[in-house]
Amino acid sequence: MLCDRKNKSNQNQEIYEKPIFENADMASVIPKNVLPEHSIPSDMAYRLISDELLDEGNARLNLATFCQTYMEDEAVKLMSETLEKNAIDKSEYPQTAEIENRCVNMIADLWNAPKDQSYIGTSTVGSSEACMLGGMAMKFRWRKRAEALGVDITKRPNLIISSGYQVCWEKFCVYWDIEMRVIPMDAEHMSLDIEKAIAAVDEYTIGIVGILGITYTGKFDDIAALDRAVSEYNQGTAHKVSIHVDAASGGFFAPFTEPDLVWDFRLENVISINSSGHKYGLVYPGVGWIIWKDEKYLPKELVFKVSYLGGEMPTMALNFSRSASQIIAQYYNFLRQGMEGYRKIQNRTKDVAMYLAREIENLERFQIYNRGENMPIVCYRLKENNKWSLYDLADRLRMHGWQVPAYPLPVDLEDIVIQRIVCRADLSRDMAELFMRDFKESIEELDSAKILVHGEEEKKVYGFTH
Numbered sequence: 001m002l003c004d005r006k007n008k009s010n011q012n013q014e015i016y017e018k019p020i021f022e023n024a025d026m027a028s029v030i031p032k033n034v035l036p037e038h039s040i041p042s043d044m045a046y047r048l049i050s051d052e053l054l055d056e057g058n059a060r061l062n063l064a065t066f067c068q069t070y071m072e073d074e075a076v077k078l079m080s081e082t083l084e085k086n087a088i089d090k091s092e093y094p095q096t097a098e099i100e101n102r103c104v105n106m107i108a109d110l111w112n113a114p115k116d117q118s119y120i121g122t123s124t125v126g127s128s129e130a131c132m133l134g135g136m137a138m139k140f141r142w143r144k145r146a147e148a149l150g151v152d153i154t155k156r157p158n159l160i161i162s163s164g165y166q167v168c169w170e171k172f173c174v175y176w177d178i179e180m181r182v183i184p185m186d187a188e189h190m191s192l193d194i195e196k197a198i199a200a201v202d203e204y205t206i207g208i209v210g211i212l213g214i215t216y217t218g219k220f221d222d223i224a225a226l227d228r229a230v231s232e233y234n235q236g237t238a239h240k241v242s243i244h245v246d247a248a249s250g251g252f253f254a255p256f257t258e259p260d261l262v263w264d265f266r267l268e269n270v271i272s273i274n275s276s277g278h279k280y281g282l283v284y285p286g287v288g289w290i291i292w293k294d295e296k297y298l299p300k301e302l303v304f305k306v307s308y309l310g311g312e313m314p315t316m317a318l319n320f321s322r323s324a325s326q327i328i329a330q331y332y333n334f335l336r337q338g339m340e341g342y343r344k345i346q347n348r349t350k351d352v353a354m355y356l357a358r359e360i361e362n363l364e365r366f367q368i369y370n371r372g373e374n375m376p377i378v379c380y381r382l383k384e385n386n387k388w389s390l391y392d393l394a395d396r397l398r399m400h401g402w403q404v405p406a407y408p409l410p411v412d413l414e415d416i417v418i419q420r421i422v423c424r425a426d427l428s429r430d431m432a433e434l435f436m437r438d439f440k441e442s443i444e445e446l447d448s449a450k451i452l453v454h455g456e457e458e459k460k461v462y463g464f465t466h
């Protein structure tokens with residue numbers, strides 16, 4: 001977290017007030033921003049910190065995030081028992097390495113990696129790291145390809161993606177000095193405009209990113225149509241492009257709710273896919289995954305060796321040391337739920353989203369953009385001529401404990417302010433009914449309110465949107 005000097009000097013004065021059950025002889029003050037001079041008992045440290053965190057919102061009522069806010073007791077137990085295991089230390093923890101490999105195998109199978117090719121993949125801290133790896137592989141492959149074709153590789157390459165991208169792609173392009181060719185989402189589909197995407201491709205294009213689960217709206221890019229368009233484009237050129245699918249939210253959802261939707265390695269030009277284990281993979285943050293359809297798509301320069309049982313094992317992650325507990329928790333979920341469990345959980349979540357969408361639509365005050373058909377996301381805007389805004393509604397819902405963000409759509413659609421509800425496995429139908437009760441009550445309160453509301457012109461992002 002960034003804090004400027006002015007803030008810092010104020011913070012230096014900050015101290016902990018005495019805790020309520022303080023030991024009578026514990027008279028010293030405890031500073032908050034410099035390392036305390038003296039130690040305190042462990043129970044007191046625990047108490048001070050857990051009390052301090054009490055005023056954060058209730059994670060279960062947070063409908064703003066895709067990240068998991070519930071895991072079973074057994075999973076939590078397993079995680080707390082494995083916190084000390086270092087995922088990178090394959091020699092010390094060979095069985096943990098084996099478990100990570102099993103996860104990669106299961107995911108490659110789930111995403112239909114072709115049997116006649118040898119996929120390769122890894123766990124990451126989240127999709128951000130996974131996208132960075134996918135992007136780097138695209139850039140390195142492009143350089144080789146371009147060099148062989150006599151293209152000037154000192155010129156800046158580009159990446160093609162819709163304006164519904166998540167910020168990690170912006171980071172990737174900044175870090176690697178790549179031009180981000182942003183294709184505005186079209187208002188009709190609210191996803192990648194394939195014709196415009198193909199028109200933007202040239203010999204400097206490192207690849208096209210398709211998004212399975214656009215963060216803003218929960219819509220899917222039409223990856224199958226994109227694949228067809230790419231095949232057609234590739235036929236007429238020596239400079240072949242390929243597709244990376246950013247399935248951060250959809251990668252562990254669509255295979256269970258829409259098994260017939262073809263978006264994965266079944267498509268010829270899809271060569272790498274990432275997903276967040278901590279979104280619909282149902283694990284606490286942070287774990288992510290990336291798989292390349294075949295080893296040949298991951299340039300050798302990006303693969304390093306770490307020692308493993310007297311031999312060596314490839315590693316391609318950016319991070320080195322981190323706890324293996326999230327990987328182990330991912331394996332727990334896979335083993336515990338299987339196809340059946342994931343199918344049930346995700347379909348139940350989808351039902352809840354569709355219920356909320358119906359209820360909200362029935363109020364006849366909102367135009368619905370997403371009814372939970374793809375991702376379990378409900379997304380809507382206010383119809384014209386409303387005296388209060390979605391920011392006001394977000395405030396009212398917050399008073400009931402619910403966090404539901406409101407924000408403008410990206411470029412070309414920024415005049416549209418929407419609100420988004422992300423349903424997760426721990427939002428039960430009963431909770432959704434309570435939410436609707438509070439939602440309706442909030443609207444009644446706003447309709448009869450004589451209070452100042454947010455300015456109409458305001459186009460701000462209100463609440464967490466990723």
Ligand SMILES: *Cc1c(COP(=O)(O)O)cnc(C)c1O
Pocket residue numbers: 066125126127128129131165166168211213214215246247248249276287288466
């Ligand atoms: C959430 C998200 C990311 C980033 O994922 P993390 O796992 O939070 O790093 C990237 N892309 C999309 C489409 C996302 O929804």
